[in-house]
Amino acid sequence: MSVIVAWGERHQIVLYLAAIVIGVVVGLRAPAVAHPLELAITPVLGLLLYATFLGVPFSSIGRAFRDVRFLAVLLVVNFVIVPVIVFGLSRFVAHDQALLIGVLLVLLTPCVDYVIVFTGLAGGAKERLLAAAPILMLGQMLLLPLYLWLFVGPELIDVVDLAPFLDAFLLLIVLPLAAAGLTQYAASRTRAGRALSDAAQSAMVPLMMLTLTVVVASQISGVGRQLPALLATIPLYVAFAVIMIPVGVVAGRTARLDVARTRAVVFSGATRNSLVVLPLALALPATFALAPLAVVTQTLVELIAMVVFVRLVPRVVPVRQRP
Template identity: 30%
Template sequence: MNKTEKLYPLWILLSISLGIGAGQIHLLKNIMADMLIPLLIAMLFFSFLQISFREIGQAFAHRTFFLSSIGINFILTPILAWSIASLILPDEPAVWIGFILLMVTPCTDWYIIFTQMARGNTALSTSILPVNLLLQILLLPFYLYLFTGTTDEIPFTSFIQGAIAILLIPLFTAWLVRLWMGRSGKREKWLAKLHYVPVFLLCTAIIAIFAAHGDLLTENPSLLVRLLTAILLFFTLMFVVARAAGKWLGLSKRDLASFHMTTLARNSPIGLAIAISAFPEEPLVALALVAAPLIELPVLAAAAWIILKLDH
């Protein structure tokens, strides 16, 4: 682990601070809000560019990884999220909905960056991405009804538009660019030079998130403390569960790192768009989605650092 990798948690915290500060300036806030989606697309493009797409097909054959990841993400995680919400947020129905919405949607974008940081099997992580996306689209209304009693319609168009913009466009473009670059040694040299570009774009996207929506945090300080406690408890328990399960399953070091990130990271960018469109009269629903990166991103960066320390 080089010096730059050791400083990942610091870069994440610095980006959050810069984003909150930028959000106090009206012009910057509007600019950052417009930049968020393009930044996520660019971030994933450079991440996908470094992936050998031939390996993705082989990754689908790893049944142990697939079945265990799906089991944790779509069976254990909803139960854990409901239990934590019942314990910490029983008297805040709007925040309860946002918390459930966040925790039952596995990440489909930036967890790939953190998998790379932890030197995990990026192709394996990418291969489960469409499965996570499809299952959360199908199961989200069921989870919301089961755990919160809400019958509000969930706008599936937000999922579809988010998937096309944030996932399919950079994936397809990266595949075309790799074909254009060919198999020459020059391609590998260029990719080596671009290794830190996704991390830079991730930090910039974090700044944009907190600049655009950080006011929700400052307007609800006491509730924010309870919410952050719930989010931190979730990620701590999930790290322990994933590590124990991965060791028990006999996953390799690279696959274990991927397993950690696939089960830890949540889909707050797409979830935020859904919260705003599905619950426009309940801004506190979006609070959980805005607050999540405040804990999630440093936790994922720290998790990558811990994994590197323990397993590499």
Template identity: 30%
Template sequence: MLATISNINKLGINGISLLMLFSILAGAMIGYISPANGETFGNLIDPTLFVMITFLLFGVRFDEILGAFKQRRLLSVSLIANFVCVPLIGYSIAMLLLPDYPLIMVGMMIYFMSPCTDWFLGFTRIAEGNVSMGSALIPINMLVQLLLYPFYLFIFTSNHVQIEPHLIISTLLQWFLLPLIIALVSRYGLRRLISAAQVQTVSDQVSRYLPVLLSLLVAAIFASNITVLLTHSSVFIWLLLSVMIFFILTFVLSELLSRAFRFPHADHALLTITIAARNAPLMLAVTMVALPGQPLIYAAIVIGMLLEFPHLTLLTRLLRRRAHPIPIT
């Protein structure tokens, strides 16, 4: 996961947003100019998904879970905020602003309900937050959101898309069990051959390819579905407004919780970032597997991610300024 920090620094703190924007524009242009090439590009979706899921799982250190239980209060507050409060906030916003666009609303709900398990740690470090606890939260957040995904989907979106929870569960097992086995066997197999530090170096190198894989996936989605997306272009202003309101309300939530529990700066920063950052790459992958052929849902998740990085940038600057206030002279 430290590779994420390296990627943020290397690309510039908003570099991934720019990369995603370029991928959207490039994919849309390919699909619009040549629909046949767009369909061909769309054939890359499944293999790219599989590799990206495997790489995501390879970077997760499940052995760090026990570390989270050393700070039970922060762990409890984080879990309740991320998996109860935040989904309810997101659902309220989606129902208020997007009731006439059910598929976009479903995409927004999926984006809102899952905390980040990757790049939030880089922003936490920049904000001088509790990185060790953040590392321990990564596997916990990933496991909890994958377990809750079919139930959240059924509870929040069953009126808008056809949901078969048992089929979603079996599909997720099929698509995630094999990548998980490959990731775990590879990681722990390497530990028998090379040192732990070298294994971490390999993990860092693997993680550096995640933004590239994600951008390829986004370009393929827009290339193969641009016609459908253009017919619904008017809704995207409401989508952007929904994301902005979501970020404002979740910031208020993190402030209230941090003050109520009197968290020190490091814990306050971690809670603020983990509530703000969403798990767009994993949720995009999960949703494309669980709900195939729904480009409007996928587009909503991608658009949410575009605004996320500028928002996280503002949060880290605010948190750093609080940690190091400018003295009055």
């Protein structure tokens, strides 16, 4: 078993790309699976985050929460710099309000779930991002209505229901984190607890593959049906991911963060909260039917980008060699 786990970790990038391809094939060949797989996204993502949280000692989370400089950089990047960039990019779809709202919903909200996984894979400070997750979630809940009011107008505020933010926070942060804490406690005292902890952490690569396949397969059919209308958003999402690499690097180095924390800033700035804001977009009136598909399109672009980032970011932010 250990040999299989080690093989999977060595070849994880290829395996993740294969999972995305499988998701595309399944979703296009069997569109009827889209709805049941969409219902499975939250449970599967919760399991992935549970396994991720297991690999972060809770003592590290406590220390990370006291890292004021890192938290300040993260907040500035996500809630000051990103909105300026998003406003500029969103002008290219400002003529279509449904696309505009979809783009704004997804790009203005920093990711608090699988960004932790990808950051860890790239050697970033995943425990810092885990500690920052509640702050980032609260920040976007408070600031998203303000950004929408500034970028679109006051008429949209009344039709956006922010309740899914609370649901996502409970199901994707609080519940997996509590379960991981209990498992760590059991692992320190019982053989069964240690076995469960080891098994969950060994399943990281399969769980990530399952998550990628489920997300892509559940959404690709809907995107395919409206692809001509959604094509305008794809260059915006690609441009956003590319722009956030130098933004994150410069922010980290300006604040004199170490390599691991700078990589975490890059990932946090580039990765968006698409799986959380999707229910917000789905709750919009029928006249905004393209908005949730614009959110889903960003998810598909981002998943591919994150697989690339896992290899690219360590090269852009290398470990400094001592003279």
